[in-house]
Amino acid sequence: PEDWDEEEDGEWEAPMIKNPACDDVGCGEWEAPMKPNPDYKGKWYPPRIPNPAYKGPWAPRKIPNPAYFEDDAPLKSVGKIAAVGAEIWTMDGGLYFDNLLITDDEAIAEEMRLLGFEPKQVAQKAEAEAEADKKKPDAVPFLVGPLYELLENPALEQVKPHLKPVVDFFMEFPAALYILIVALPLLLLSCVYTVFCMPSSSSSDEEEEEEVPAAQAKKEDATGKDDAAEEEEEEEEAEEKEAEEKKSTRRRTRRA
Numbered sequence: 001p002e003d004w005d006e007e008e009d010g011e012w013e014a015p016m017i018k019n020p021a022c023d024d025v026g027c028g029e030w031e032a033p034m035k036p037n038p039d040y041k042g043k044w045y046p047p048r049i050p051n052p053a054y055k056g057p058w059a060p061r062k063i064p065n066p067a068y069f070e071d072d073a074p075l076k077s078v079g080k081i082a083a084v085g086a087e088i089w090t091m092d093g094g095l096y097f098d099n100l101l102i103t104d105d106e107a108i109a110e111e112m113r114l115l116g117f118e119p120k121q122v123a124q125k126a127e128a129e130a131e132a133d134k135k136k137p138d139a140v141p142f143l144v145g146p147l148y149e150l151l152e153n154p155a156l157e158q159v160k161p162h163l164k165p166v167v168d169f170f171m172e173f174p175a176a177l178y179i180l181i182v183a184l185p186l187l188l189l190s191c192v193y194t195v196f197c198m199p200s201s202s203s204s205d206e207e208e209e210e211e212v213p214a215a216q217a218k219k220e221d222a223t224g225k226d227d228a229a230e231e232e233e234e235e236e237e238a239e240e241k242e243a244e245e246k247k248s249t250r251r252r253t254r255r256a
Contacts, residue, residue, distance in 0.1 A: 075104050144171050 004012050019027060071077070086097055101112050147167045151160055170177040 144174055144177065 001012070006012065021027075081102060084100055084102065088095065099116060101109060103109055144167070147170065150156070151163060151167060156163065
């Protein structure tokens with residue numbers, strides 16, 4: 001279609017029209033029909049020709065060895081043991097070996113294993129499990145458990161090494177997590193209040209500038225523009241009154 005965008009809508013596929021004939025015989029990918037072939041003898045292989053000199057699969061030639069023998073008791077020919085060496089590939093130091101048993105009797109070795117090694121191994125395993133239970137916290141603090149579950153998300157696999165120490169810190173100090181959960185909304189509300197509810201600094205500065213001259217005028221007994229205009233009108237009225245009084249006094253003196 002003209003309005004089809006493959007980047008947004010994906011690859012366009014033509015709509016499928018139902019075929020009523022498929023309901024009875026079925027439809028799908030066509031395959032060539034198989035017909036019986038009485039001459040078919042199976043998969044073809046190259047023909048084989050008789051080889052009278054064939055002796056079977058090749059094997060290395062064996063030559064007689066008069067000194068060959070089989071030792072049924074190899075330990076009888078072993079000399080006296082002067083030392084026992086144990087080679088272990090490890091990065092930890094301070095390893096010691098004790099209770100080494102050297103014997104040619106399998107029954108004695110099995111008896112020592114049941115009496116000494118196996119009980120010691122069971123005791124060491126139980127001690128290790130008890131030590132692990134002591135280190136394990138009694139209960140996961142509230143809201144810390146979901147954080148550990150969130151770390152198992154495959155999408156966070158790359159940042160997991162950076163987030164794991166933070167979650168471990170909240171595991172050790174859960175109060176820090178609760179404080180953070182309470183502090184974040186309060187900080188957000190304070191930012192919103194500061195931006196939208198607090199008066200701007202320009203308006204407050206203008207109000208302060210208006211208040212300062214008024215206060216200075218009261219202290220210095222200064223007059224503003226309106227007061228100056230009123231004083232001029234009063235002076236003009238006073239001058240007019242004086243002029244009228246002078247005229248009246250002159251008239252009186254003339255009459256007298």
